[in-house]
Amino acid sequence: MDRTQLLKGVLDIAVLATLRDEDGYGYDILRRLRAAGFDDVGDASVYGTLRRLFQAGHLVTYVVASDSGPHRKYYSLNQSGRLQLKLAAETWRDFSATMDRLLAD
Amino acid sequence: MDRTQLLKGVLDIAVLATLRDEDGYGYDILRRLRAAGFDDVGDASVYGTLRRLFQAGHLVTYVVASDSGPHRKYYSLNQSGRLQLKLAAETWRDFSATMDRLLAD
DNA sequence: TGACAGTACTTCGCATTGCGGAGTAGCGTG
DNA sequence: CACGCTACTCCGCAATGCGAAGTACTGTCA
Incomplete structure (x- = not known):
């Protein structure tokens, strides 16, 4: 089964959740998501989602230089986020409950 | 919140589930889904999904005349379905469990 | 030194899919 | 005869996840 469509x-929501307790940069969020069980999520998907959430005003960003690689663009939830x-x-939760009922019969 | 993307x-899966216990025609499946909690699902979405599932070989169809309206194209799950x-x-279930864990912290 | 791998991000265009709108058609009601 | 409900089809749009490519920095290893 292809889970691509399920991610839509x-x-x-998943990205917002990974930022709830700790700020993160794109590549790091990607790793957190994969570790959480979304093994096959694409990098471009995460970067695109971050860009959309930022444009929607749910995130703020700041750049931090790294001593082991290129700069990192950190994202942080604001109040709107x-x-x-x-x-x-x-x-x-509403949606998945509806779905579970339908599957459980 | 817009649930459109969540439906993707x-x-x-939902359409297959509504056909598990009883055959149905498009308009009827639409009503079943709305009654089950997917209030705002569009008719074209259901018809399109039925067409895709049929083309994928998961459904068989037969037409039944109706005495109160136009003909009805019934769909039925076959073994593949x-x-x-x-x-x-x-x-x-795997996917939603992963999501629940992420949201639960 | 030079090739390579890992980190980190961006841009481009494609594929899928849900949806609104329009159209066709049959039936019953006012 | 206009309207509304049932029932289906087709068209084109919008959102979004993704692969591929490109840029760029760092460290490792031959």
Whole structure:
């Protein structure tokens, strides 16, 4: 089964969730997501999602130089982002509950 | 929150699930889905999904005349469809479990 | 020194899929 | 006869995940 389509509309929630407790930069968020179970998520998907969330005003960014590689663009949730995470998590729970009922019969 | 994107990749599983116990025609499946909690699913989405599932060989169809309206094109799960439902349901459970863990912290 | 791998990010265009709108058609009601 | 409900089809759009390519910095190893 291809899980690509399942990720649609979920990746933004997942990215917000990975930033809830700690700021992160794109490559790091990618690793966190893969470690969390989204093994096959593409890098461009994460960067694109971060860009969209930033443009929507849910994230703020700051650049930090690294001594072991190129610079890192950190992302952090602002108040709007935390609200968005809360709303999105509720939407997800409603949605998945509906789906579970349908599958359970 | 817009649930449109969340439906992607899930609608086919949901449609298969509505056909598990009883054959149905497009308009009827639409009503079942809306009754099950997918209030805002569009009719064209359901018809499109049925067409894709049929083309993939998961469904068989037969037409039945109706005495109160136009003809009805019934869809029924075949063996491939039942297998697909089983696999898709597992994929969904894995996926949603991963998501729940991420949101739960 | 030079090739390579890992880190880190960006841009481009493609594929999938849900959806709105329009159209066709049959039936019953006012 | 206009309207509304049922039932289906087709068209084109929008959102989004993804692969591929490119840029660039660092450290390792031959």
